[in-house]
Amino acid sequence: MPEKLLEQIDRLMQQRPMYKEVLSAYRDLLGFVDEVEPEVAYKVKDASIRELKAREGFPLFSREDLPIDHEAAAVLFQRLLQHLSSTERKDREALKRAFQAVEGNPQWVNDVIGAFLSGDEVKLTTMAQEVTLSPMVVKFLAHMAVWPSMKYLRESAAEGIQERTWNHGWCPLCGSSPDMAYFSDEGKRFLHCELCGYEWTYPRIKCPFCENERAKDLGYFTGEEEEGYRIDFCRKCKRYIKTLDRRLVGSPGPLELENLTTLHLDMLAHKQGFTPSGG
Numbered sequence: 001m002p003e004k005l006l007e008q009i010d011r012l013m014q015q016r017p018m019y020k021e022v023l024s025a026y027r028d029l030l031g032f033v034d035e036v037e038p039e040v041a042y043k044v045k046d047a048s049i050r051e052l053k054a055r056e057g058f059p060l061f062s063r064e065d066l067p068i069d070h071e072a073a074a075v076l077f078q079r080l081l082q083h084l085s086s087t088e089r090k091d092r093e094a095l096k097r098a099f100q101a102v103e104g105n106p107q108w109v110n111d112v113i114g115a116f117l118s119g120d121e122v123k124l125t126t127m128a129q130e131v132t133l134s135p136m137v138v139k140f141l142a143h144m145a146v147w148p149s150m151k152y153l154r155e156s157a158a159e160g161i162q163e164r165t166w167n168h169g170w171c172p173l174c175g176s177s178p179d180m181a182y183f184s185d186e187g188k189r190f191l192h193c194e195l196c197g198y199e200w201t202y203p204r205i206k207c208p209f210c211e212n213e214r215a216k217d218l219g220y221f222t223g224e225e226e227e228g229y230r231i232d233f234c235r236k237c238k239r240y241i242k243t244l245d246r247r248l249v250g251s252p253g254p255l256e257l258e259n260l261t262t263l264h265l266d267m268l269a270h271k272q273g274f275t276p277s278g279g
Ligand SMILES: [Zn+2]
Pocket: 171, 172, 173, 174, 175, 176, 193, 194, 195, 196, 197, 198
C-alpha cells in the first residue's frame, strides 16, 4: 500500500477519532484488495456507436452488466469477512456467523454482491439481517470485494469515455450517482462515482441529480470547524452532495474514504431535510 495513503489514514484517525474503527478496517482490508488481480474481459463498442451512445447519455456499462470478475469478488468477500471476524470489533461474532454462512452456501456471496451492484437495498438489508450484520458493513464489504474489478475498469475502459461531451450527473463509466464532489486546485468541480470511483467534471452551478441550474435554488452550508468541507444542496429535488475543496484541505484521502468518514455531514444534511443521491 502506498506510504502516502497510510499517512492519510493516520491523519484521519487523529482528526476524526470517532471513525477509528472504519478507518482501521479500511486500512487492513485494502491490503487484501491490493493483492487481487481480477480477470476482467469486456468488449469495447465501436468508437462511433460509443460516441452516439454517450451523446444520448448512456454510460459505457450499466451497473447490472458491469464486466467484473465475480469469482475473485466472492473469494475476496470471504477473505475480508474472515479477517474482520478475527479483530476486536464488536460485531465479530456476527462476522463469524456470516463467514460460516458463506462456507455453507457459496451462492450467498454472489447474491449479496448481485444485490449491491443492482442497488437492491431491500434484498441487501434482508441478507445482512439473516447473519445479524449491519447492512452498512455488508455494503462496505461488497464494495471492497468488487473494488479490484472497478479499479481495472477505471484504468482500462475509461479511455473510451468522451469526457468533453459528457455533462450528466451520472457516471459515464457505470451510470451510478456520485457520492461526493470536489473542487480541484483550479476550482473546477468534479463528481466522484459512488460505485466505480471514476471522476468527471461537472458545472459548479448545476444540481447533479435533477440538473437544475437556477442559482437561487442551489446553495451550500458547512459543518463546524471543518474547513474545506461543505454540503451542496438543491431546493428543487431536496438532494445534497458533500464537497471537498482541495484548495483548503491539505492532503485529502481518497474520496471513498472521505465519504465514509464524513457521516457527521450527512447527519447535518438529513437534519435540514435533504436526502443523499440514492435516497
Ligand atoms: Zn461509475
